[in-house]
Amino acid sequence: MFYHDDELQFEVTVEDPNPRFAKLLQQAIGGAEGEMRVALQYMFQAFAVPQEKQEIRQFLMETAVEELGHIEMLATAVSKNLQDASDEARREAGEDAIIDEMMRNGQPRQALSAGLHAMPVDANGNPFTGNYVVASGNLAADLYANVMAESTGRLLATRLYEFTDDPGMEEMLEYLIARDTMHQNQWHAALEALGEHRPVPNSFPQEKENQEYNYAFMSTYKDERDDPDQPWTQGEAPDGKGEFSYTPRQPGGGQPDLDEMIDEMYNEVN
Template structure:
């Protein structure tokens, strides 16, 4: 059961409308690493969790928090779109700055109109100057963005990745505006992303120390079923050997179960493939598909 508190987690309204920036903010809602993705990812991971209750509870805590982040961004977009008249959207791109100067009008107004005309048209046509469940170029949010595998260590690593990318995009958007209200709201969300990155690092450490799951994932698969002679080799598959200087090329492996080995010139371990002839009724082209030679009958 979910409850909604009408008060936002945190919010400072933008000082002025900016329909072009509203288009950019959509990435933080419906992009690959947007709040819709992490919200659904954490909730499904929590609902599917079969591990200790603390992990399930933590996942549902953060998944529910992300619902509030979407509401904050949707509210921001509504304010950024407020005051963007339809006439400006329709006519803004028709006049150039040079034409404005030669015509005696204020070029600053013309520039404002051009920017407004670059807004996401769906913000007026589809959502009536509100947020949509899509990214900054109008691509609809997709459930395939989320990861909920049932393996907590694999999922927590994916969560760390999502929060790292999400914070990266949020700080980039912070630098794309000078609106104090927008920056103040984003600074809160960036701070929460800082917490969430640390949270997933702590959760990974907690999970591994418990012995429930360790590297390599899944740790319950018997490693004696692997071709273990290749399990800790780094293969140099490009020209140059600078990669030999990395931690991944020498010393004990990160799981403590092997020793890294650098293979400077890896050789193929298999033969050249010989494709099977295939199903003749599919009429694929192969050596056996040549039509039979016609035989002339004696007249």
């Protein structure tokens, strides 16, 4: 169950409206690095956590709901950047200043389909897709995915920060960047609290793996190369269960025999 309050999670102000920046902010809403992605990712991960791990379920769900608040903040910022034209634009375009600046610098669909408001799309106008969401049902795998999601989200926010000099937009992004810092650290802390979990999933018996290759870095160069003496070719593996090694070539396995499939699927060349 969710409850909504009209108050934003963090105040959003825009001093110098900029439709071009509104277009860029759309990436932080509906893009691969955006808030819709992490909100739904954490929510669907929480749905998969069993009731006996209620503290983990709540942990994920609280962060998911926080991300919903970030979507609301960003949507407000998009609207504020779209709905007021700058004084310069007004002088150039007269009575149609807002639409003129929108058509020149923004996404026309935001005027035509959304009445100068945010949309669930990225900066290129591509609709948000659930394919961005990682919710595997394995908590360790999901937490690693969350670290990546927060890392790319923070990277996006820092890049957006460099595209604006509006004090209100800088203040909003400073808040979002700070929250990304916290979320990265909380997922790392949760991974450490899990204890031994590598490789993921760690419940599969490793004695069933091919023991010759489960800790071998495999070179894919055509010509044989010497061991580059890197941390991933020698020494103990991070999971503490094996020693890295180097193999200069792939094992090889003959030619694919696809004649039967070609016949059945009528894929003959002639």
